[in-house]
Amino acid sequence: MVFRAPDPGVSHVTENAAPASVFRDTAFLRLWTGTTASGLAMWALPFVLGLGVLERSITAVELGVVLSTRTIGFLAAVPVAGVLADRHPRRAVVFWSCLTAGIATPLIAVGMGRSLLLMAVAATVVGAGQGACRPAFQALVAEVVPEQNRQQANAATTLAVRVTTLVAPSLTALASLVADARTLLAVTAVAWLCAALVPPRGTGGPIATKTRAGLVREFADGISEARRHPWMLAGLAALTAVIATGYSATAVLLPVVSRDRYGTEAVLAAATTAHTLGALAGAVLIARWRPRSAGWAALTGLACYGLIPVGLLLPVHPVVLVAAYAVAGIGIELFNVPWFTAIQREVEPSKLARVSSLDFLLSYGLAPIGLALIAPAVGLAGASTVLVVCAAVCLAAPAAAALVPSSRRFSTR
Known part of the structure; x- marks a missing residue:
């Protein structure tokens, strides 16, 4: 498929002819699948842990601690991940961040009913993985999708996020009929692994500079x-x-x-x-x-x-x-x-x-x-x-x- 470069001077013009569906592009479809998998894993975790409270595997206080430490990990990782995703190929940052979240998620299950410290540390790592993949996914869209198709691509991505938030509680509730919270945490880990492995390589690379400034400077x-x-x-x-x-x-x-x-x-x-x-x-x-x-x-x-x-x-x-x-x-x-x-x-x-x-x-x-x-x-x-x-x-x-x-x-x- 050949795309015509848009004229910057008329980027705001409304056109009647809509661009071809981005889902015909295999690279975007892989990126969309990976983004959706990461969103499903992210939104499912609070509901799975809520089931753990109902099962008395954890207490309500422990639930609050785990979710709080996940948020702390997310906020701490976002600025660092932005620098890393500009230093290194965005696909690599997506892989390692989602893989990290996928490995840490089962550790929350190991700590349930045994060690609040282990759960909190694992949740912090999961949150860091979530925060690290967000800017990398966002930048990867610009590498994979041509400019004239990006609005449709972003709409498709946010559509997947909204569907995920709508169905995640119901899917978790249905899954709880046949599996306990620990098993469902393992399922979310699989979703993270999918998010790590499925996305395509982008067209960009690391910043071409002779020297590296510090993280804060960058x-x-x-x-x-x-x-x-x-x-x-x-x-x-x-x-x-x-x-x-x-x-x-x-x-x-x-x-x-x-x-x-x-x-x-x-x-x-x-x-x-x-x-x-x-x-x-x-x-x-x-x-x-x-x-x-x-x-x-x-x-x-x-x-x-x-x-x-x-x-x-x-x-x-x-x-x-x-x-x-x-x-x-x-x-x-x-x-x-x-x-x-x-x-x-x-x-x-x-x-x-x-x-x-x-x-x-x-x-x-x-x-x-x-x-x-x-x-x-x-x-x-x-x-x-x-x-x-x-x-x-x-x-x-x-x-x-x-x-x-x-x-x-x-x-x-």
Whole structure:
């Protein structure tokens, strides 16, 4: 298949003819399979450990410790992995990070009921493997997929992630009927091995430099690269603000509102399911849609997350609240896919993994801080005040980012 190089000056033009399906490309299909396998292993682990609590293999306190140490490993590995994935072939970083997670996962099973220290150390290593593969996978897309097909490729990847989050709990529950938690941990280890072995080789190589700077200096070079793109700094600030407020309000206050206002947990289940289904719909839509002002359209989608705290604040019918979650799910993917595609297009290839690691570190790495602060804030100021602030931030942050001139098309070209 021959691809025509796009004209940088018209990268924003909407075309009626959609590119050929990326799933006809064997290399991308392998990359997509590996990414999906890693996502399945990542999302399944909390549910498998939850089954361990039900089986009394571990306690609730031990579950909290294991999940916390996994998060610590993830956050610690992301910036280091960004540097390594720019120093070395991205395929090699994917292999070793996923292999590490796959080897460490059974050690959690060995420690269940025997050693909390072993479980915590193994979970830290698993989290490090998860964090290390994220920027490498992101950079590998730019090596495997031609530029005009990357939006569709990113949509296909995020579609797989959303399907995984939707079916992982159900699959885990069904598997628990025939296997215990230790066996299911072994299954997730197999998924990690699949993620390590299946992806293809990329076209890039290590950075061609005579000398190596330290890890901190090279990561700082990635930050400098991000600073060259004003739209990126503005969009990253908006994304971080929305996740730290809107996502936190959802995680902490939705169960309370579902119980106290509606008197049923069905609203909680319906809202979270609607959000995932909305995200699936958004991924399908953005796989084909090429808005002329892609950045503004993406930031508008991000601002839709403000509907969630508004719905939690007002005494609306439960159907309205569920609809707000669905719209927010659509909006977040209308942002995510163009955002990833723009980073892969605009960032210097030799620094792409570092910029991607900065993206993950700030946007999702700071989410636990928002979660930790939201409950004390509710205790001090009340739920209504917190929801008003969250709604204002979710709406104002993308609007402020849209004022940056290069944000219109997520491009400085």
